[in-house]
Amino acid sequence: xxxxxxxxxxxLGVVAVLCLAILKVIPAxxxxxxxxxxxxxxxxxxxxxxxxxxxxxxxxxxxxxxxHSGMMEDAFGLPVVNMAIHAGLRYEYMINQIMDYPSQGDVxxxxxxxxxxxxxxxxxxxxxxxxxxxxxxxxxxxxxxxxYQQLKFRATATAEIVQLKVxxxxxxxxxxxxxxxxxxxxxxxxxxxxxxxxxxxxxxxDDKHMDRNAGKLPSEDFIRITNAFAEKxxxxxxxxxxxxxxxxxxxxxAEVARVTREDLRNRLQGIEMVNNPADYVYPNTLxxxxxxxxxxxxxxxxTEQTIGDLRPFLAx
Amino acid sequence: xxxxxxxxxxxxxxxxxxYFALPYKYRWVLLLAASYYFxxxxxxxxxxxxxxxxxxxxxxxxxxAGIADKKRRRPYLYLSLLTNLGILFxxxxxxxxxxxxxxxxxxxxxxxxxxxxxxxxxxxxxxxxFQTLSYTIDVYNGKLKPERHLGIFAVYVSFFPQLVAGxxxxxxxxxPQFRQHFQFDYNRVREGLMLMLWGFFKKVVIADRLAxxxxxxxxxxxxxxxxxxxxxxxxxxxxxxxxxSGYSDIAIGSAxxxxxxxxxxxxxxxxxxxxxxxxxxWHISLSTWFRDYVYIPLGGNRAVKWRWWYNLFIxxxxxxxxxxxxxxxxxxxxxxxxxxxxxxxxxxxxxAFWNGTGLGKLGALRRLVEVVVVFHLVIVAWxxxxxxxxxxxxxxxxxxxxxxxxxxxxxxxxxxxxxxxEVLVAIGTIGIMEGVHLLQEGGMSMHKRITGLxxxxxxxxxxxxxxxxxxxGKFSTQGEFIxxxx
Numbered sequence: 001x002x003x004x005x006x007x008x009x010x011x012l013g014v015v016a017v018l019c020l021a022i023l024k025v026i027p028a029x030x031x032x033x034x035x036x037x038x039x040x041x042x043x044x045x046x047x048x049x050x051x052x053x054x055x056x057x058x059x060x061x062x063x064x065x066x067x068h069s070g071m072m073e074d075a076f077g078l079p080v081v082n083m084a085i086h087a088g089l090r091y092e093y094m095i096n097q098i099m100d101y102p103s104q105g106d107v108x109x110x111x112x113x114x115x116x117x118x119x120x121x122x123x124x125x126x127x128x129x130x131x132x133x134x135x136x137x138x139x140x141x142x143x144x145x146x147x148y149q150q151l152k153f154r155a156t157a158t159a160e161i162v163q164l165k166v167x168x169x170x171x172x173x174x175x176x177x178x179x180x181x182x183x184x185x186x187x188x189x190x191x192x193x194x195x196x197x198x199x200x201x202x203x204x205x206d207d208k209h210m211d212r213n214a215g216k217l218p219s220e221d222f223i224r225i226t227n228a229f230a231e232k233x234x235x236x237x238x239x240x241x242x243x244x245x246x247x248x249x250x251x252x253x254a255e256v257a258r259v260t261r262e263d264l265r266n267r268l269q270g271i272e273m274v275n276n277p278a279d280y281v282y283p284n285t286l287x288x289x290x291x292x293x294x295x296x297x298x299x300x301x302x303t304e305q306t307i308g309d310l311r312p313f314l315a316x
Numbered sequence: 317x318x319x320x321x322x323x324x325x326x327x328x329x330x331x332x333x334x335y336f337a338l339p340y341k342y343r344w345v346l347l348l349a350a351s352y353y354f355x356x357x358x359x360x361x362x363x364x365x366x367x368x369x370x371x372x373x374x375x376x377x378x379x380x381a382g383i384a385d386k387k388r389r390r391p392y393l394y395l396s397l398l399t400n401l402g403i404l405f406x407x408x409x410x411x412x413x414x415x416x417x418x419x420x421x422x423x424x425x426x427x428x429x430x431x432x433x434x435x436x437x438x439x440x441x442x443x444x445x446f447q448t449l450s451y452t453i454d455v456y457n458g459k460l461k462p463e464r465h466l467g468i469f470a471v472y473v474s475f476f477p478q479l480v481a482g483x484x485x486x487x488x489x490x491x492p493q494f495r496q497h498f499q500f501d502y503n504r505v506r507e508g509l510m511l512m513l514w515g516f517f518k519k520v521v522i523a524d525r526l527a528x529x530x531x532x533x534x535x536x537x538x539x540x541x542x543x544x545x546x547x548x549x550x551x552x553x554x555x556x557x558x559x560x561s562g563y564s565d566i567a568i569g570s571a572x573x574x575x576x577x578x579x580x581x582x583x584x585x586x587x588x589x590x591x592x593x594x595x596x597x598w599h600i601s602l603s604t605w606f607r608d609y610v611y612i613p614l615g616g617n618r619a620v621k622w623r624w625w626y627n628l629f630i631x632x633x634x635x636x637x638x639x640x641x642x643x644x645x646x647x648x649x650x651x652x653x654x655x656x657x658x659x660x661x662x663x664x665x666x667x668a669f670w671n672g673t674g675l676g677k678l679g680a681l682r683r684l685v686e687v688v689v690v691f692h693l694v695i696v697a698w699x700x701x702x703x704x705x706x707x708x709x710x711x712x713x714x715x716x717x718x719x720x721x722x723x724x725x726x727x728x729x730x731x732x733x734x735x736x737x738e739v740l741v742a743i744g745t746i747g748i749m750e751g752v753h754l755l756q757e758g759g760m761s762m763h764k765r766i767t768g769l770x771x772x773x774x775x776x777x778x779x780x781x782x783x784x785x786x787x788x789g790k791f792s793t794q795g796e797f798i799x800x801x802x
Contacts, residue, residue, distance in 0.1 A: 008509075011782065
């Protein structure tokens with residue numbers, strides 16, 4: 001048995017050394033879409049350091065694609081940072097990322113996508129793992145479970161990062177790369193995506209995401225995380241609002257939206273809902289490639305509408 | 317607990333360590349505790365179903381052993397059949413039965429409306445039910461003496477490597493092994509580990525990778541053109557093979573490490589040159605179960621021709637239903653049953669064709685043609701197995717009929733969205749697997765071949781195999797094994 005254990009140890013040791021070599025030798029692809037996290041983090045840090053009140057936009061890629069921060073800045077006179085990048089980071093990550101940033105006079109707009117309400121915990125998922133390669137700071141924003149969960153997370157994340165590096169290298173060698181819409185350079189200084197907005201809509205409405213959530217209510221975790229943030233913001237004199245994203249008409253389920261909204265109204269504390277989801281259902285042609293990613297026209301329409309809905313709250 | 321989970325990575329070495337550290341007489345306690353824990357990590361309360369089956373079958377077999385007259389043994393057999401099949405029906409088939417009864421009732425205004433049972437299907441229920449049923453049937457037929465040790469019998473019913481997805485073991489083969497004193501054997505453990513590595517390769521590198529593409533195609537079959545759906549179905553053929561045979565390899569390998577030899581469940585089924593041979597290579601433990609406990613009791617082939625065909629067809633119809641409570645599975649079984657009958661019916665014509673054209677002399681060519689034809693017949697049947705509904709299956713089949721070069725654009729788009737690197741990895745790893753299969757078909761034992769290599773080469777193979785899994789395995793989207801649902 002000792003002989004086997006030694007030999008097994010040697011084989012696994014060689015595998016570990018090879019993986020370590022891959023981690024050390026192949027640099028993180030800092031031109032990748034998720035590397036935009038670094039720029040967003042830098043902007044929120046800089047606004048925080050300035051001591052001036054700020055407006056922080058939080059959510060998945062629906063906000064990255066769908067809100068024009070410049071228009072928001074003009075409308076409300078607050079410097080804006082768009083923290084949103086990808087729903088796959090999960091809601092818990094997004095809220096953890098801004099948890100230490102509320103200051104007096106700040107406005108936080110949280111735009112959760114439907115899927116995030118049902119499954120908000122950031123304890124697994126390819127996007128989380130991939131983000132850690134380009135933004136290792138993100139380790140502190142993922143779900144902090146018990147020692148076993150952390151061990152499992154770290155082991156899986158390490159394997160995923162090794163895979164990512166190898167695949168990126170192989171992809172480069174084979175001349176393959178992600179589409180132009182998904183690179184770090186697509187973000188402007190606010191953190192909005194600007195590159196794909198000049199492109200035509202190519203959304204086909206063939207995803208079935210919304211259907212899978214029919215009949216579900218937002219999870220306890222979603223309520224707990226949101227309420228905790230709202231409480232933190234209120235304690236320092238900042239305001240937090242929940243805003244429904246715009247969604248393609250092909251994928252809008254009025255009943256799911258109604259039930260969800262009603263439930264949130266009953267269970268959320270210290271955070272108001274700014275808009276009615278049914279008012280943000282747009283034609284499919286206003287979406288770029290998914291039911292949440294608006295085109296240029298969709299973004300302008302959504303931003304104008306959001307400003308209109310938000311004005312009565314911020315005027316108080 | 318899934319074999320491809322982090323939990324199993326900790327659970328299995330711990331069980332192995334304790335297994336070899338414990339005195340022989342306590343090993344059954346460890347195996348039983350480990351097996352129950354393995355099952356309860358999925359859903360705690362459903363262990364009660366396994367315990368109930370175990371107790372009933374232990375009791376029924378024990379009583380039957382003391383009765384010489386077969387007729388007087390029958391009530392105990394019925395007790396076992398009713399309990400096991402009753403649980404299976406309640407948890408797996410009742411809602412299917414209810415849907416059909418209600419539909420017929422609506423059609424004829426009978427006003428019969430059965431309620432829906434809100435229960436979760438216990439994982440692997442069909443597997444352990446069939447395993448324990450074979451035991452009581454064998455005892456009833458006088459082929460097997462009942463196991464007197466309740467603990468060892470409970471381990472036979474719940475043995476964790478094969479509990480949730482087989483191979484469906486027979487008592488005469490597995491039960492005596494639990495009384496054997498297996499010592500640690502380096503070569504045997506190495507063989508088991510290699511088999512597990514091969515199983516993991518098939519599951520996490522090939523099956524879970526293909527699953528992403530197949531799911532997309534079959535989520536919206538009407539969105540894809542014929543070529544996209546065809547490639548999706550080819551991908552499914554390899555996905556389901558790698559998923560299920562990968563599971564079997566891990567199960568057989570993990571049992572082998574402890575000393576237990578489980579039966580072979582797959583023997584390169586896509587190399588079959590007839591549907592009959594396909595079933596001698598695919599899910600062997602199930603097909604032999606149906607042969608022994610359904611087909612032969614129905615009369616097998618010792619009957620007039622039409623009755624023989626009927627026996628075959630019915631056996632496969634039931635086999636289809638075993639897989640799932642849906643018409644898609646029934647039709648899948650019917651297609652295989654029908655093809656088997658057709659195979660028998662046309663055997664002489666086919667022979668005449670090969671001989672008449674002279675092509676029969678070109679053995680390799682003939683076999684190649686037959687393998688390709690059989691593979692495509694199996695592919696057509698897989699459409700029903702994979703499709704969510706009969707309607708979806710028909711959409712996919714109709715789209716095959718409309719195959720045209722213009723479908724290349726749609727196929728190219730669907731592959732692009734999957735990721736061209738993923739496509740290349742999938743093709744490359746399937747190529748590796750089929751290369752190994754080809755060598756095995758030629759009679760080569762990969763295990764012997766690898767262990768016979770000089771040490772540096774042998775170790776390179778171990779490291780390369782592990783690295784392939786680490787670098788290309790799917791870990792973040794932990795894919796359940798397809799056959800768990802059965």
